[in-house]
Amino acid sequence: MKEFQNMKKIIIVAMLALVALTGAAQPMPKVTELSMKSEYFSHERQVLIYTPWGYNEFTATRYDVMYVFDSQERAKFDLVHSLHDLACSTDKDETKPFIIVGICSPNLPEYNYSRNADYLPMPINQIGKGHFANPLGYGHSADLKKFLKNELMPYIDRTYRTSGRTIGIGHSLSASFVLDCMITDELFDDYIAMSPNYSYDDFRLATDLEKYPWMKNQKPRFIYTSMGDERLGFGETWDKGWQRASTFLSDKSHFPKTTIVSVKNFPGWGHNPVYVPSLTEALNEYLQFSTSFIQQYPSEETYPVRIELVGKDVNGGVYITGNQDALGNWDPKSVQMKQVNDSTCAIDLQLRMPAYFKFTRGDWEHQALMDNATEGNQIITKPDQKVYRYRLYDDEPWY
Secondary structure, X not given: OHHHXXXXXXXXXXXXXXXXXXXXXXXXXXXXXXXXXXXXXXXXXXXEEEEOOOOOOOOOOOEEEEEEEOOOOHHHHHHHHHHHHHXXXXXXOOOOOOXXXXXXXXXXXXHOEOHHHHHOOOOOOOOOOHHXXXXXXXXOHHHXXXXXHHHHHHHHHHHOOEEEEEEEEEEOHHHHHHHHHHHHHOOOOEEEEEOOOOOHHHHHHHHHHHHOOHHHOOOOEEEEEEEOOHHHHHOHHHHHHHHHHHHHHOOHHHOOOOEEEEEEEOOOOOOOOOHHHHXXXXXXXHHHHHHHXXXXXXXXXXEEEEEEEEOOOOOOOOEEEEOOHHHHHHOOOOEEOEEEEOXXXXXXXXXXXXXXXXXXXXXXXXXEOEOOOOOOOEEEOOOOOOEEEEEEOOOOOEO
């Protein structure tokens, strides 16, 4: 047991060191601090916005957005953007960059407002009891949802190149809030809820999960929830809520095949330290989902899309291949692009969304390397442009 505890300390120290080094050694990723006025709060909302390495150069790439709650605890926000740089899907070793937005919850005595007020709803069953004994510590979760939906998320979409896909990430009460956002508003596409409180207000969240109409949403969705050894510190009621929710969520018969639910236990880890191994597991699983699973379920509707590839070395046959019939179903020599001139190839297609694709010379030994887009699959999630233009590297266009 002592060796196990020492190993836990080593892991935590190593991860905190990684956070510090990431901020110091890579000047290109950027964290912007923002204060936003809101019609739903008497105080300003503090927000952190991380843009990944290459964001300014890779202008053809749109980014999924992770929304990280409890980012007033800066280590949590920093750990997400540090680990996301290292996380990869296990089958193809693929990585994928994200925009990461941190939502900071305030503790403002002058406004009679505490952090718990952000995440707890108005009580139904335990008025004046438990978490709801202090009126300053609950009742504003609906306001936070409105701030997100009507103010923050539209701002992020206006200001940054977003794909339209979002994921909510929370821990403890903010994890409960993330799941409640799904139940009441379907505010995000995907959800990571680490050590959530399922027992507040007489097991209200667990009950809501059991009643939620899971089969109505047939679009790809990822849900991750986890728990450490909180039962040792928080007691039987907390554990009863977790056992009830985790039992329900572990039963695959409740969900359509397009919903991936992952339920994890981390014995030996306390409430705050478990954030590290749980987040590591969640991000690796999410990368697998994001790079491989989603592309298997494109929409039934099709949209007109023109794709162009520009560069010095496009003569002699350029092909496009991807995740659907119109893209050759990953056959590298099925769909040839039209030669427009010596420096441009193009193709007009009717595509289902999301469209995942790559450019080749007709085989997998010669894939395009772009200087205005991230490495790996190119992805079109929302068809809101007439032309999608990609540019080859001059020095090494095919690899």
